[in-house]
């Protein structure tokens with residue numbers, strides 16, 4: 001197996017719209033880091049730079065144990081550092097930072113990721129996003145509700161579901177990465193990925209040198225609008241023992257620290273600077289970064305969605321109900337009412353509070369005069385497709401009705417005529433079908 005090492009470069013720019021740089025970047029021959037702070041200008045710078053300073057403690061060749069254990073411990077330490085700062089100065093409550101850190105153990109990277117900064121790998125012509133964004137829109141993509149293209153223009157695309165917040169409920173993703181000769185790794189803040197597409201990143205990351213790639217990526221982010229701070233850290237894998245390229249910024253072997261963590265005026269809190277709280281708050285009030293972190297989709301929106309869904313369901317039920325009622329009032333049936341065959345309008349069903357039928361006409365056909373079978377049919381209700389159809393049914397029943405004879409005799413004086421019998425038999429045949 002080829003023994004590998006890497007060249008590196010780190011570059012950060014405030015961008016065209018932000019007053020300060022809340023990103024921090026770091027690159028050395030052991031460690032690559034990007035942290036994108038949030039929570040208001042001053043607090044965001046504090047979160048990313050303090051996190052960076054803790055993680056940078058890993059940049060040494062005499063680590064105890066394996067790289068992953070050391071990295072995990074450093075992430076915990078950084079989180080505790082943020083918690084301590086928030087306790088010391090409640091004005092910075094809500095500050096946080098993304099973190100992508102790659103720690104080289106001589107063979108592979110231990111990788112920690114939390115938030116929406118990204119790690120890409122360019123291997124040959126193929127660009128792969130190694131990290132998964134901890135964002136609201138990524139959760140929608142995972143659920144198949146939106147496409148990656150829709151995510152790029154989603155109104156809540158900057159909402160982060162996980163970040164370093166000084167709390168213990170926001171674990172980082174930890175994994176190992178195995179680089180190959182020629183691989184280029186890019187760590188970047190969303191100030192780059194919001195401004196340029198993956199395809200542009202793929203083409204640009206393959207530039208002649210990584211220094212050129214870094215410069216060009218930052219330039220493209222600014223050209224794309226430069227709405228946010230933009231930070232890129234790039235590593236390129238070469239054979240161990242390869243002569244340093246004097247044209248590269250890493251040729252001197254020195255670590256590169258950029259962005260908020262490199263600022264000499266990095267804000268301190270909990271150290272007698274409470275006078276700056278008002279300024280910090282004011283900056284936070286104005287800074288959209290304050291609103292980036294959301295542990296879950298905003299509850300107000302979620303509640304609103306439930307109400308909206310309920311209203312839509314009610315409207316559908318209302319529309320369906322109105323249509324159904326309208327339909328019901330065009331139906332007829334023949335049934336019994338007070339012992340008489342009666343034509344009803346509507347349907348034979350009742351919904352509490354709503355009457356779906358009313359008497360259209362009470363006939364003079366007695367229920368008791370009908371043959372048993374037809375009487376049972378009438379008691380159960382005989383559907384009709386129209387008023388005329390209902391009248392036809394009544395006429396047929398009338399023909400079957402046995403009426404008292406006007407002059408009682410021993411022998412039946414009221415014999416049905418053959419035609420009548422035929423008619424009645426035909427009617428019964430129809431009903432029996």
Ligand code: CA
Nearest residue numbers: 036190191228
């Ligand atoms: Ca950002």
